[in-house]
Amino acid sequence: MTQVLVTGATGTVGSLVADRLLDRAELTVRVASRSPASARKRFDCEVTRFDFTDPTTYRETFRGVDRLFLVRPPAISRVRRDIVPALAAAVGAGVEQVVFLSVLGAGRNRVIPHARIESWLASSDVDTTVLRASFFMQNLTTTHRNEIRDGELFVPAGSGETSFVDARDVADCAVAALTEHRTGTYDITGSAALDYSEVCRILSTVLDREIQYADPSLPRFLVRRYRIDHDPAKVFVMGGIYTTARLGLADRVTDDVQELLGREPIAFESFARDYRDRWKK
Ligand SMILES: NC(=O)c1ccc[n+]([C@@H]2O[C@H](COP(=O)([O-])OP(=O)(O)OC[C@H]3O[C@@H](n4cnc5c(N)ncnc54)[C@H](OP(=O)(O)O)[C@@H]3O)[C@@H](O)[C@H]2O)c1
Structure with missing residues (x-):
């Protein structure tokens, strides 16, 4: 069965993504948090302790994962030091698809952290979906x-x-990308x-x-x-x-929600x- 890992699962979009994935019988879901005890009270699924800045958490977090919902924590801006090692570990552990919550405008402002994460993903072999919200x-x-x-x-x-x-639309788009294996960049x-x-x-x-x-x-x-x-x-x-x-x-208004969700x-x-x-x- 396809295993999906949700990072940022206690946050605005990640929690909605996890809730929606947990309704899908065809997937198994693992959620990642720095505070697994409180996340366990919120989610009825496997919860793993994960901290981008703590490489000792990577192995258990990415074990057996096929698809990854990636949220860049707002407080982390040093991408090469604090995000890339986790992404490299995820790809090394066999993750096949990363769905990344990016930000509208990341295409024209290449110095923001989201743009640097997008660049790293583009240079890797992993299938990537970028949701620039x-x-x-x-x-x-x-x-x-x-x-x-x-x-x-x-x-x-x-x-x-x-x-x-609406963050609920962003979550629905992420779930469509994860479950239908939609790749590419969407605004x-x-x-x-x-x-x-x-x-x-x-x-x-x-x-x-x-x-x-x-x-x-x-x-x-x-x-x-x-x-x-x-x-x-x-x-x-x-x-x-x-x-x-x-x-x-x-x-800027786009049709990309309509394209991904058909509504x-x-x-x-x-x-x-x-x-x-x-x-x-
Ligand atoms: N807000 C907007 O309007 C908007 C629009 C477009 C894009 N975005 C982007 O969306 C992302 C999320 O932003 P948000 O403000 O909505 O935050 P959020 O999702 O509400 O919360 C951030 C999440 O990051 C996790 N986290 C924090 N530090 C971590 C660490 N060191 N290791 C692992 N996980 C960590 C937290 O989980 P735990 O505490 O459980 O570990 C929490 O679930 C950001 O990259 C933001 O730029 C936001």
Whole structure:
């Protein structure tokens, strides 16, 4: 039976991928986490301790694996030192296909970690599927959850549009790639690009109360986010993401979800309705 390993299985997309694969009788699923005890409470399948930065975890993690769902942890940026050794171990252990969660724009910004992982995969013999995902709608239920609950969305994106994608669509695309052995590079976006005024208008309608778009300057945003996250690298990356949107570079819409899934992507309004309890006061 085909054995699939899911990395990032406790994260936004990885958890959805693992859940969906566990419904498939034709596969066996192993999930990887640095904290296997808590992952075992979440998943009814084999769980392995895995840390990209700890090579002693590679052998058990990749033993017998045919297909790999690869998530690059946001905190890891030194690809050659911290990601490549694990990938080399996976390929050496016989992994035949890697489905990599990359980011929209990785094709034109070759210095970002995702682009360096894509390059390594392209230079290897392993069958590769690259899913370059746009900005997840679910960031509004995680990173921006509290401020939306309090009536405001505080991001420095001006009137720039973003082709928001639902993480459930990204997970469905990953599962299609893993189960149907679809290879190649796909740009995974929603079906429309929205600016943050429109996002707040939809949230206001769905939540039946006013959600204001603050549109702060970049310095104000960085200071506020640093007070919340206490993580300069994360805050810097967020500043870059919203500046990219402000400059109109995050609005590309593609048909790749339709191509992989044979259906339209989930609309922002449907996402907001499905998750509305997350922003309850
Ligand atoms: N957020 C977006 O809008 C977006 C859009 C496109 C692409 N992406 C990309 O998607 C990826 C995931 O981003 P995310 O913010 O959504 O994160 P996430 O999936 O919510 O969480 C990251 C995952 O990484 C795992 N992890 C962390 N450090 C690890 C390590 N040293 N070794 C092994 N696993 C480790 C964590 O598992 P454990 O703690 O269980 O070990 C966790 O499951 C990133 O590469 C990001 O750039 C994000």
